[in-house]
Amino acid sequence: MPLLRQWYRDLEREQLFSLVAIDGExxxxxxxxxxxxxxxxxxxxxxxxxxxxxxxxxxxxxxxxEIEEDDPGYTDDDKHSALS
Incomplete structure (x- = not known):
């Protein structure tokens, strides 16, 4: 039985993943x-x-x-553009 939010390693593909959703329906x-x-x-x-x-x-x-630690992913202009 898969466990939600559990991390698994796929041994054939050698990849790490987390189970993020189970849809019973x-x-x-x-x-x-x-x-x-x-x-x-x-x-x-x-x-x-x-x-x-x-x-x-x-x-x-x-x-x-790829994101720098001090880069929140937007510029100051982006933050205020909706208010202009």
Whole structure:
């Protein structure tokens, strides 16, 4: 049984991911990989994975490595443009 918000390692693809959603009605499971890729599987797809539970990465910012620590992702002009 998959656990929501649990980190797993796909041993065949050698990728780390977190289980971010389980939809019981549609029978789908949504994974988010450390590189920020999102994948949706049905239950049979989940059952075919070769997995082990994993610890959450210490540096969970993997998808955001390109952003400077002091760069919030917007400029001051962007913040005020809606008010102009």
């Amino acid at each position: 549609s029978g789908t499971i949504e994974l988010q990989y450390f590189d920020d890729e999102v994948e949706e599987l049905d239950v049979s797809g989940w059952d075919s994975l070769v997995l082990e539970m994993a610890k959450a990465p210490e540096d969970w910012t993997g998808p955001y490595d």
